[in-house]
Amino acid sequence: MKLLFTLLSFLYLIPPTVTPVKQKPLKAFAVNNVADDEKFPVLPDNISRLFYVQRSPNINTIVYELNAGKNGQLDPENPVHVYWIRYGEQGQKEELSYIQRKFAYGLTSKQTGNEQYDIRFVSYKKFPLTLMKANDGKYHIFATINQKQMALSRVFIKIEGGSFWLPNVTYVELKGTDPSTGREIIERFKP
Template identity: 60%
Template sequence: MLRKRWLKKMNNNTPLKLVLSLLLFINFTLPLSAAKCESPFADTAASRRHQQQKAIVFPVPPSDPSRLFYVQRNPNTNTLVYDINIDKSTGKPDKDAPIHPYWIRYNEKGQKEELNYIQRKFAYGLVSKPLGNDKYDIRFVSYKKFPLSLMKAADGKYRIFATVNQKQIILNNIFIRIEGGSFWLPNVIYVEMKGTDPATGKEITERFKP
């Protein structure tokens, strides 16, 4: 029934590839170990989960000169971090892998952990395309319809730029809010992006429902 309701919400003209990409992006917001246990989005536990999620405090990853942006989502605080990967021989982004993604497992012992193969190739990994002048087109492997740009900002540091509502921002973090649904088809309430206006330095928050 949930699947039918979700499909009705989708525009008939929505490309199937885009829908599948979005599902992949959301499906892997949980550690793979979750697949071995009962779905954390089971309807029978919806009320309890809602109360638990209210109490979650999402930590801000420690400051790092290499930091570009990070991604968080409920129901836990495990955080995906994306840092610039500089080639020490040139002082510029590595041409093959300009960005290094990894976990900070706050929900465990707070340890750093590399993405596994599936997460890297189908969910949280990035694909990059050099555009010249040390600028790169960056896309999530699971959601390539959302373009990002890696380039130097006015302060001379490499930043990730995103265009939201026809406005360019320096992306700082993304948050995905999920309530109910199933493990393979969660109910995404919204995706929120926070960034900085490069012209004014003002913080900007944009929210949308996929």
């Protein structure tokens, strides 16, 4: 698991090599206190977003959203689309670079049933996630942490020092909701 968070934390330094997607920049955002001295954007609600990842070195955010066509059907080969929102620049949306997609932030997927997928980070395939419809009829990413299932909404990685290749990950925080009660769950651990 440490490899996943190491790769996720240091690859923020690798600038994307793909031309930015042309769209109106997402500049306005709410502020969420993750720690006393840090403020990060809270993404506005979006029906197709599953979860997002943020790291303490900067406020750029990696977004994971459903890859559905106009007919609402998921692409069975690639059900999740991953991209940046570069809040530290102009708030523009950018695709991941090849290295980021294949070695750090990208996902693999395998259909395991009707409208259900096994999802894994390419950088840490031992951490299973499940993409499936919940009782509300919408797709969510589910993770099991400390024997609790949660509909994942956010991952935050706190980094203090270290080096480019081996940053010091202080903690990882997973935020989501209990699918049966709707209650918010926050789990923090040191990898």
